[in-house]
Amino acid sequence: MKAVVLAAGEGQRLRPLTLTRPKHLIPVGGKPFLEHLLAALREAGVSEILLVVNYKAEKIKEHLGDGTKFGVKINYALQKELRGTADAISTAESYVRNDFLVVNGDILLTSNVIKSALDIHKENKAAATLAAVLVEQPEHYGVFKLKGNRVAELVEKPSPEAAAGNPINAGVYVFSKGIFDVIRRTGVSPRGEQEITDSIRLLIEEGETVVAAKIPSGEWLDIGKPWDLLDANMRVLRQMKSETLGSIEENTHLEGQVFIGEGARIRSGSYIEGPAFIGEGSDIGPNCFIRPYTSIGKKARIGNACEVKNSIIMDGAHIAHLSYLGDSIIGEGCNLGAGSISANLRFDSGPIKMRIREDFVDSGKEKIGVIIGDNVKSGIGVLFMPGVKIGCNSWIGPGTVVYSDVPSDTILTLKQQTVQRKR
Numbered sequence: 001m002k003a004v005v006l007a008a009g010e011g012q013r014l015r016p017l018t019l020t021r022p023k024h025l026i027p028v029g030g031k032p033f034l035e036h037l038l039a040a041l042r043e044a045g046v047s048e049i050l051l052v053v054n055y056k057a058e059k060i061k062e063h064l065g066d067g068t069k070f071g072v073k074i075n076y077a078l079q080k081e082l083r084g085t086a087d088a089i090s091t092a093e094s095y096v097r098n099d100f101l102v103v104n105g106d107i108l109l110t111s112n113v114i115k116s117a118l119d120i121h122k123e124n125k126a127a128a129t130l131a132a133v134l135v136e137q138p139e140h141y142g143v144f145k146l147k148g149n150r151v152a153e154l155v156e157k158p159s160p161e162a163a164a165g166n167p168i169n170a171g172v173y174v175f176s177k178g179i180f181d182v183i184r185r186t187g188v189s190p191r192g193e194q195e196i197t198d199s200i201r202l203l204i205e206e207g208e209t210v211v212a213a214k215i216p217s218g219e220w221l222d223i224g225k226p227w228d229l230l231d232a233n234m235r236v237l238r239q240m241k242s243e244t245l246g247s248i249e250e251n252t253h254l255e256g257q258v259f260i261g262e263g264a265r266i267r268s269g270s271y272i273e274g275p276a277f278i279g280e281g282s283d284i285g286p287n288c289f290i291r292p293y294t295s296i297g298k299k300a301r302i303g304n305a306c307e308v309k310n311s312i313i314m315d316g317a318h319i320a321h322l323s324y325l326g327d328s329i330i331g332e333g334c335n336l337g338a339g340s341i342s343a344n345l346r347f348d349s350g351p352i353k354m355r356i357r358e359d360f361v362d363s364g365k366e367k368i369g370v371i372i373g374d375n376v377k378s379g380i381g382v383l384f385m386p387g388v389k390i391g392c393n394s395w396i397g398p399g400t401v402v403y404s405d406v407p408s409d410t411i412l413t414l415k416q417q418t419v420q421r422k423r
Contacts, residue, residue, distance in 0.1 A: 015373075282297070
């Protein structure tokens, strides 16, 4: 069975992190989440993969190559314009010969999900099999209405009442090769795209067998918004095994599952409470507290007496002494001055809203810190309020309290008046 992985999208909801990389290469648990997807495919027995790419395709190709180092064979297809999922799948017509698997490239899942979809497809000799999962707020997704395990109807953007109790589209499909003929007959949606859900509706209307493979919610996660990255990081770290390849000085304490990469240095007085990941060549401490669900990339520096919890710190980031980061994501090459603090909790403990594109979106999370793009610099004593985002290459002046998002390539400084007089 060959797999087609859809990895062409821009990931606008994950900006500023996707201004400098495709979303599929954002790291969780120490490596890009696309690598975790490839591992799940390999464990499910799928070794030949076609990656459909567009946005920053060269970075995906450079990172993954032909797939040899990941134990799979990777080919690439370019979706010249982002014209929808059906259009993306159509690029695979010359690649597949029989039934084939399709997986959205922005989900985290286990090999069991893939095996379940393949088994259900084979048992039912289906034209299409769709993975279905129950979530807390199905109205935010497309939902299925089922009769037994047959898909009777697909509903996009349902009302909360219509969505209640129905599983959502998990972005995992198995198709017969006949889907390409159906795609050719699929019209363009109101947003100007060819949607694979419209192709599946045609299959249902024509009486073809379309079935659902029900999967457990704990084995699947959609990664569409910044806080989803923290959830994905948490799930990956829970499965990680402890290993120490770097150096640990005296008077340090490691508790739980902790991975320390080659060449990393944990200085005296540091306390690391796992699950936590420390990338190769990174330098931690002295006297740091690294709390659970923290992932620190390669060649990062966490200075004296810092505390970091439930955060993703990317390659080459420097966090100066006496800083606190919680529930935050820090991009590559950032340099945060001494005493930088991320607030991550509202006074009323209510859910934190974050600007996604043009709207403020309720994250449903009680704690979210700051999301910082690549190559941001901040002076000493900068305070970041909950849920703010800082664009790439921006500078934040010392002593500034950041209450709202800062665009890329911006200098934000504190303007203050001082009074000087004789004693």
